[in-house]
Amino acid sequence: MRTGWIPNQHGAWAMLIVPFVFGAVLAARAGVAGWWLLPLFCCWMLGYFAFHDASLWLKAAPRRRPTYVRPLLTYTAASAAAGVLTLVLGGWALAGWALAYLPLLLPALWLASRRKERATVGGALTVAAACLMTLVARFGDPRALLARDAAWECPALVAVLLFAYFFGTVLYVKTNIRERGSRGYLAASIGWHGIATLATVAWAATGHLAWWWPLFFAATTVRSAVVPRLRWSAKKLGFVEVGFTLALGICFLLW
Structure with a gap:
């Protein structure tokens, strides 16, 4: 290549x-x-x-x-x-x-x-x-x-949710590869996913999101806290991310 x-x-x-x-x-x-x-x-x-x-x-x-x-x-x-x-x-x-x-x-x-x-x-x-x-x-x-009509609210929220997930993945991957063992990056990764979870809980409580979105981000928070301690290979990390991306797609299709 x-x-x-x-x-x-x-x-x-x-x-x-x-x-x-x-x-x-x-x-x-x-x-x-x-x-x-x-x-x-x-x-x-x-x-x-x-x-x-x-x-x-x-x-x-x-x-x-x-x-x-x-x-x-x-x-x-x-x-x-x-x-x-x-x-x-x-x-x-x-x-x-x-x-x-x-x-x-x-x-x-x-x-x-x-x-x-x-x-x-x-x-x-x-x-x-x-x-x-x-x-x-x-x-x-x-x-x-x-x-400024209602038509832009859903797409904008989708874009925000995607940013929350994919930037969280950037932090999460760093804790498993380049910044493995860094307490600062681990705290940042867990904190980012935790904040995303709380935000989706608030949006779900106000009727802007369905209940499965907080569950999805709660799962990413658990992932960000547990997986770095397991020292998985990059290949195994990739397979897990495929699963989370598919779950993200399902959450969106069920919107």
């Missing part, structure tokens, strides 16, 4: 795909889904490949940088082509979402240039960018969010 062509961040696939799928499902439920979603998905995935290669290019030593130029240019051009097709099919107002992505992606690239792309804040930025795709796929035109 040639360097730079296929991202090696296996845990990122669910984070990239799930928010888009949730947004597309919400669009279908609202009767606003269209063919523009297909090139949008291609633009999004190819754009991530380009972002990944840009990060590798920025942090690489000068003699290694030419390795990433061809995949970077290829994925950038392909993503741009898919983006243009998306605008043609879905409307040029979609381009407005670029303004929301700039403050998320530019700092992440800067962190990569400082060889700090795995910093927690970098993880938060990339997770936020991924979860924002829920709103992009649901609305298309970002101006729809300014209408």
Whole structure:
């Protein structure tokens, strides 16, 4: 497998795909889904490949940088082509979402240039960018969010729940691999999941969420507290995460 062509961040696939799928499902439920979603998905995935290669290019030593130029240019051009097709099919107002992505992606690239792309804040930025795709796929035109009607509340809450889960997973994975044994990261991971659980309890109590959402996040809290002590392999951790992601999907479909 040639360097730079296929991202090696296996845990990122669910984070990239799930928010888009949730947004597309919400669009279908609202009767606003269209063919523009297909090139949008291609633009999004190819754009991530380009972002990944840009990060590798920025942090690489000068003699290694030419390795990433061809995949970077290829994925950038392909993503741009898919983006243009998306605008043609879905409307040029979609381009407005670029303004929301700039403050998320530019700092992440800067962190990569400082060889700090795995910093927690970098993880938060990339997770936020991924979860924002829920709103992009649901609305298309970002101006729809300014209408302040009830239509945006459910998609926005879905995006928040996705961020709560996927950023919690970033902290949780760190406690099992790079920050194994760190009490600070363990406390942060458990605390984040605990706060997410309490928030979903409050939302469920006010009728905004069903009861299974607090149960789901309670399960992630238990996972974040217990699994790091078991010292599982990365492969076993991955299988468990597949199960939690499927459970997340079931919670959403039962909404």
